[in-house]
Amino acid sequence: DAGVIQSPRHEVTEMGQEVTLRCKPISGHNSLFWYRQTMMRGLELLIYFNNNVPIDDSGMPEDRFSAKMPNASFSTLKIQPSEPRDSAVYFCASSLGLLAGETQYFGPGTRLLVL
Amino acid sequence: AQSVTQLDSHVSVSEGTPVLLRCNYSSSYSPSLFWYVQHPNKGLQLLLKYTSAATLVKGINGFEAEFKKSETSFHLTKPSAHMSDAAEYFCVVQIYGGSQGNLIFGKGTKLSVKP
Numbered sequence: 554d555a556g557v558i559q560s561p562r563h564e565v566t567e568m569g570q571e572v573t574l575r576c577k578p579i580s581g582h583n584s585l586f587w588y589r590q591t592m593m594r595g596l597e598l599l600i601y602f603n604n605n606v607p608i609d610d611s612g613m614p615e616d617r618f619s620a621k622m623p624n625a626s627f628s629t630l631k632i633q634p635s636e637p638r639d640s641a642v643y644f645c646a647s648s649l650g651l652l653a654g655e656t657q658y659f660g661p662g663t664r665l666l667v668l
Numbered sequence: 669a670q671s672v673t674q675l676d677s678h679v680s681v682s683e684g685t686p687v688l689l690r691c692n693y694s695s696s697y698s699p700s701l702f703w704y705v706q707h708p709n710k711g712l713q714l715l716l717k718y719t720s721a722a723t724l725v726k727g728i729n730g731f732e733a734e735f736k737k738s739e740t741s742f743h744l745t746k747p748s749a750h751m752s753d754a755a756e757y758f759c760v761v762q763i764y765g766g767s768q769g770n771l772i773f774g775k776g777t778k779l780s781v782k783p
Contacts, residue, residue: 557711586771596758596773609770644711653762654700654719657771659712 555579557660559645565666571633574663577626578647586657587620587630588644596644602628603651635667670695672761674774682782687731687746689777691759694740700762701742702771703733707755715757718742729753754781 558577578585586601600610602622622628646657675690703715716727723735733744756776763770
């Protein structure tokens with residue numbers, strides 16, 4: 554039974570380049586979350602979707618960040634243009650829904666380094 | 669507003685001795701609480717969760733946590749540490765209300781296990 558799948562696992566890019574991170578949630582899960590983890594700020598929720606619809610994007614740092622979920626089995630997080638301060642580990646998580654106590658299952662993360 | 673405080677950023681124990689990782693929460697409602705573990709360069713894995721059922725919650729790998737409403741605590745314990753328990757542990761509270769489904773993460777406690 555596959556868990557949450559993220560690609561790529563590692564990404565090194567230069568400042569100003571576009572970066573696209575990909576996520577495949579667990580089949581049957583209706584909610585998808587994007588998080589960012591840094592030493593300074595810990596784990597932060599960026600955006601989450603329910604039934605492919607963005608519910609709350611208040612955690613997205615600025616307009617350079619965008620996320621889409623075109624269907625129930627795929628989501629992307631795009632950074633354009635990228636900056637060195639975007640270097641972090643980006644996690645995708647999915648859950649059955651948004652009910653109280655619902656468990657979120659995390660992917661292995663994408664480690665992004667912007668030079 | 670909901671929040672969570674992990675009282676120790678780093679805990680060091682010897683193999684075979686008990687583990688105690690402390691967590692206090694703040695919530696206007698009866699909370700859902702979680703403990704996640706993150707091994708180096710890995711994603712987050714759910715250890716256990718409390719969702720207003722039994723106050724003593726048993727999780728994977730011999731861990732358990734007790735919900736104490738009077739103390740607003742949800743400390744994680746294990747009777748005997750194993751080398752493989754060395755990891756970072758996150759206490760998490762679930763938000764209710766307008767952003768239902770969101771998780772608020774503590775800053776993490778890094779557990780070291782000495783041979």
